[in-house]
Amino acid sequence: xxxxxxxxxxxxxxxxxxxxxxxxxxxxxxxxxxxxxxxxxxxxxxxxxxxxxxxxxxxxxxxxxxxxxxxxxxxxxxxxxxxxxxxxxxxxxxxxxxxxxxxxxxxxxxxxxxxxxxxxxxxxxxxxxxxxxxxxxxxxxxxxxxxxxxxxxxxxxxxxxxxxxxxxxxxxxxxxxxxxxxxxxxxxxxxxxxxxxxxxxxxxxxxxxxxxxxxxxxxxxxxxxxxxxxxxxxxxxxxxxxxxxxxxxxxxxxxxxxxxxxxxxxxxxxxxxxxxxxxxxxxxxxxxxxxxxxxxxxxxxxxxxxxxxxxxxxxxxxxxxxxxxxxxxxxxxxxxxxxxxxxxxxxxxxxxxxxxxxxxxxxxxxxxxxxxxxxxxxxxxxxxxxxxxxxxxxxxxxxxxxxxxxxxxxxxxxxxxxxxxxxxxxxxxxxxxxxxxxxxxxxxxxxxxxxxxxxxxxxxxxxxxxxxxxxxxxxxxxxxxxxxxxxxxxxxxxxxxxxxxxxxxxxxxxxxxxxxxxxxxxxxxxxxxxxxxxxxxxxxxxxxxxxxxxxxxxxxxxxxxxxxxxxxxxxxxxxxxxxxxxxxxxxxxxxxxxxxxxxxxxxxxxxxxxxxxxxxxx
Numbered sequence: 164x165x166x167x168x169x170x171x172x173x174x175x176x177x178x179x180x181x182x183x184x185x186x187x188x189x190x191x192x193x194x195x196x197x198x199x200x201x202x203x204x205x206x207x208x209x210x211x212x213x214x215x216x217x218x219x220x221x222x223x224x225x226x227x228x229x230x231x232x233x234x235x236x237x238x239x240x241x242x243x244x245x246x247x248x249x250x251x252x253x254x255x256x257x258x259x260x261x262x263x264x265x266x267x268x269x270x271x272x273x274x275x276x277x278x279x280x281x282x283x284x285x286x287x288x289x290x291x292x293x294x295x296x297x298x299x300x301x302x303x304x305x306x307x308x309x310x311x312x313x314x315x316x317x318x319x320x321x322x323x324x325x326x327x328x329x330x331x332x333x334x335x336x337x338x339x340x341x342x343x344x345x346x347x348x349x350x351x352x353x354x355x356x357x358x359x360x361x362x363x364x365x366x367x368x369x370x371x372x373x374x375x376x377x378x379x380x381x382x383x384x385x386x387x388x389x390x391x392x393x394x395x396x397x398x399x400x401x402x403x404x405x406x407x408x409x410x411x412x413x414x415x416x417x418x419x420x421x422x423x424x425x426x427x428x429x430x431x432x433x434x435x436x437x438x439x440x441x442x443x444x445x446x447x448x449x450x451x452x453x454x455x456x457x458x459x460x461x462x463x464x465x466x467x468x469x470x471x472x473x474x475x476x477x478x479x480x481x482x483x484x485x486x487x488x489x490x491x492x493x494x495x496x497x498x499x500x501x502x503x504x505x506x507x508x509x510x511x512x513x514x515x516x517x518x519x520x521x522x523x524x525x526x527x528x529x530x531x532x533x534x535x536x537x538x539x540x541x542x543x544x545x546x547x548x549x550x551x552x553x554x555x556x557x558x559x560x561x562x563x564x565x566x567x568x569x570x571x572x573x574x575x576x577x578x579x580x581x582x583x584x585x586x587x588x589x590x591x592x593x594x595x596x597x598x599x600x601x602x603x604x605x606x607x608x609x610x611x612x613x614x615x616x617x618x619x620x621x622x623x624x625x626x627x628x629x630x631x632x633x634x635x636x637x638x639x640x641x642x643x644x645x646x647x648x649x650x651x652x653x654x655x656x657x658x659x660x661x662x663x664x665x666x667x668x669x670x671x672x673x674x675x676x677x678x679x680x681x682x683x684x685x686x687x688x689x690x691x692x693x694x695x696x697x698x699x700x701x702x703x704x705x706x707x708x709x710x711x712x713x714x715x716x717x718x719x720x721x722x723x724x725x726x727x728x729x730x731x732x733x734x735x736x737x738x739x740x741x742x743x744x745x746x747x748x749x750x751x752x753x754x755x756x757x758x759x760x761x762x763x764x765x766x767x768x769x770x771x772x773x774x775x776x777x778x779x780x781x
Contacts, residue, residue, distance in 0.1 A: 177276040181267050184280045188263045188287045195292045195642065196252050198668045199655040202677070204296050205248055206701025207715055209663065212237030213246060213704065222470030223463040225713040226720075229299045230471060232338030232454065237297070246707075249665025255297040262305045263287065266605060269312045272319075273576050273616055281630050282612045286605035288637040289545070293601050299340040300590060300602040306336040307346045308605065311583045314350060318357070318575045323442050330446025337447070338454050341471055342590045347447055348386070349586035354439040355379065355417050356578040360571055361435060365426030374429040376421055383414040397593065401486040406592050409553040409585040416557050474719070486595040487543055494544035495551045502615070502629070505622040513622055521628035528632055531640045541636050545607070546600050549588050552610050556581045559617060577617075580610040597641075608633075661705050676773035680743075681705045683772060687779045688741045694732060695743040696758055697751035699775070702743050711738070718751035726757055733765055740779055742766055747774035 207228065214225050215238035221231030237251055244250045266286050270279035291301060310332030317325035329350060336343035390410045394402050425432060458467045505516050530537030560578060584606040591599040615621060643654065657674040659667045661681055684693060684706050692709040695702035697717030703710045711732050714720055720728075733739065744758045745751075759776070763769075766778035 173276065177271065177279075180276045180280040181264060184267060184283050184287075185260070185263050187284065189260055191287070191638075192256060192259055192292050192295065196256055196295050197249060197666055198295065200296060200659075200667050200669050200673075201294075202673070202701040203698060203716075204298060205667075206699065206704045208233075208237060208251055208297060209246070209248055209704035210700045210710065210715060212241050212251075214710075216241050216246075220458070220461060220463050220466075223458075223461070223466040225710075226474065226715055227470060228716060228719070229340045230338050230454075231467070232335075233299050233302065233340075246663055247665040248663060248667060251297040252295055252665070255291070255295065255301055258302065258305050259291050262308060265305075265308050265312055266609070269308065269315060269609060270612060272312075272315045273573065273613055278612070278616075281634075282608060285630065285633050286608045288634060288642075289604035289608065290601050293637060293641055294598055300342070300599070302339045303336050303343055303346070303590065304587075304602050304605065306332040306339075306343070307583065307587050310336075310346060310350070311579065311606075314353060314579055315576060317439075318572055318579070326439060326442040327446040330443040330448075331450065333443075334447040334450035337451055345586040345589045346583065347444075349582040349584075350443060351440060352386075352413055352417070352582040352586070353575075353579045354436055354443070356420075356582070357439065357575055358432060358435045359417070359420050359425070360575055362425035362427050362432055363423055364571055367426040369424030369426060370428045372425055372427075372429045372432055375432045378433075379421065380418065383417060387411050387414050393592070399485045401488050402592070402595075404489065404492070404550055405486045405595070406589055408550055409588070412553050412557050413582060413585060416561055419561055484594050484596055486591070487546060491539070491543040492547040492550065494540050495547040498544050499551050499555060502622070502625060505625050506618050506620065508622075514624065517622045517624035517628070520625055524628050524632045528636055528640070531636065538640065541632075541640065542597065545604065545633070546597065548607055548611065549584065549603075552607065552614065553581065553585055555614050556610070559614065577610075577613050580606070580613050584610045663705055663707065672773075677701075677705065680772045680775055680777070683770070684708070684741055684743060684777060687777070691740055692738065693741045693743060694729075694739055695745070696729075697745055697754035698748040699743070699745040702775075708741075717754045718748065720754075722753060725754060729758065730761060733761055742778040744776045744778065745774065746776055 211221065211225070211227055211229075211234040215221065215234045219225055221227030221229075221234050227234055236254075240250050240254055241247075263283060267279055267283045270282040274282065290304070310329040313325045313329040313332065317329070333343055333347045333350065336346060387407075387410065390407045394406055427435075455464060455467065458464045501520055505513060505520065508516060527537045527541050531541050532538075556577060560574060560581070584603065587606055588603045590602050615626070655668050655670055657669060657671040659669050659674045660678060664677075681702070684702070685708070688706070688708050690708075692711040693703070693706065694711060695706075695708075696714070700710075700715045702708075712728065714725075714728075717725060733742075742758070742762045744755060744762065746755060748755055762778045766780045768780065769776055769778045771777075
């Protein structure tokens with residue numbers, strides 16, 4: 164894992180590989196950039212940006228489900244280029260092209276050029292091309308990767324500017340979506356690990372550090388308590404496994420490392436941690452403070468605080484989907500065990516087992532498009548990887564020095580990827596779909612590569628087969644099936660011809676349904692506001708009609724307030740001509756039934772179009 168010094172020849176070879184990887188990645192994502200959509204996501208992005216463009220503020224004038232920073236960026240894009248969803252995807256594409264070299268550079272911290280290129284390609288195919296909507300979580304991933312690279316550089320060159328860059332990445336990411344707090348927590352855990360490594364690398368007599376140990380124990384206990392508290396009210400076993408167990412494992416590792424006495428007393432240990440944490444945190448706070456001052460000057464600071472720290476807790480009870488059950492961890496566990504056991508063999512047994520496993524992987528890959536079992540094995544071998552990788556990293560990092568063939572620097576790199584991947588994987592909570600795994604998958608790939616690089620003699624045949632499998636599976640199995648839904652019968656090959664849709668290619672049924680619905684609504688509304696609910700912000704955006712409420716997602720609203728506010732809108736004389744009710748809002752059944760009951764008497768005419776019912780009056 165320790166990288167050899169760079170030569171001119173290695174540098175040229177590395178740049179050529181990066182160029183090839185960058186071009187391949189850009190072409191692959193570019194070809195899929197306008198393919199597939201989730202109407203609710205696109206509607207949220209589009210309507211939020213348009214409302215900001217018209218002078219409204221997130222959290223004050225409308226209930227933005229994110230921090231609000233991306234809504235301002237998207238509104239600026241609309242102002243420059245016009246109101247069109249494809250412009251947002253082009254902006255995502257530009258960031259993606261910057262992100263690809265970042266992944267490669269991070270892999271190069273512990274791998275030679277060619278394996279780094281392979282790792283980067285795997286990270287790419289498991290991420291953006293599977294869902295190219297310009298969602299905030301992609302930008303969280305991009306900034307988390309850049310920040311992790313800055314901290315990896317800091318390991319080699321402990322200069323304060325790397326900490327500042329990493330901190331700015333965290334603060335900027337928070338302005339886009341508050342899940343950036345997980346990245347910041349991951350960095351702080353890494354600082355603890357690094358201090359432990361440095362304080363035990365001194366050639367001095369051992370010291371007892373009871374104050375530092377007590378402080379560390381309190382902080383880690385609080386960290387574990389927060390994880391448990393976050394999951395406790397709604398958690399199942401699978402959620403504890405994926406969102407509590409990894410963090411607890413890191414806390415145990417850090418406390419276990421305290422069994423070895425450091426070579427410095429309490430004071431220098433506190434100073435060492437603060438020298439890393441303070442610049443990082445101050446840099447992270449800078450964009451957040453500036454954003455808060457902007458809201459304070461507009462008298463909206465309390466609305467921002469409510470939107471960021473109070474309203475989101477209601478979503479934990481509504482928008483929830485637990486990870487796969489324990490049985491779906493078996494593919495990941497078996498994959499790791501088989502790779503480890505094969506690496507222990509030599510000669511003919513290793514070759515025979517490697518070829519057998521490679522053929523088995525080929526059978527899973529070829530069978531996945533048509534066989535449910537093969538598809539589940541292939542997908543869950545990735546989805547269930549994080550708890551397995553955490554245990555593997557724990558075993559590596561807790562081994563006694565005489566049993567490890569690695570440098571102090573290499574261990575810190577592995578610890579950095581461990582803390583970042585583990586904490587950033589919390590982005591999947593509480594809605595653990597394959598689509599949310601794409602946001603953390605590149606970090607999972609990097610952590611896996613870092614662990615495999617620790618093998619002194621990896622089984623090359625099996626390694627090549629593994630790389631091929633995880634390159635081809637997302638390209639030929641996942642990508643054709645939007646968001647990992649294998650049973651979709653209608654592929655995304657029809658252009659959505661509505662003016663604001665930017666020619667996004669969606670399913671034939673979706674394209675026809677929305678084209679008919681939006682045209683019909685616009686003809687009835689006559690440029691007046693409409694009411695479209697529940698949970699269908701895309702209707703407002705695609706039609707260009709004004710939303711008379713501050714609501715984007717009705718299911719997140721308090722039921723009593725929602726009924727009162729909806730009645731108030733419906734009772735305004737000569738205000739609304741059209742109401743669109745979403746009959747397919749699974750998480751808003753109450754709101755849908757309520758709307759039908761309130762609307763029928765007021766709007767005598769109705770028509771069913773797809774999963775929507777349109778009500779209107781003369």
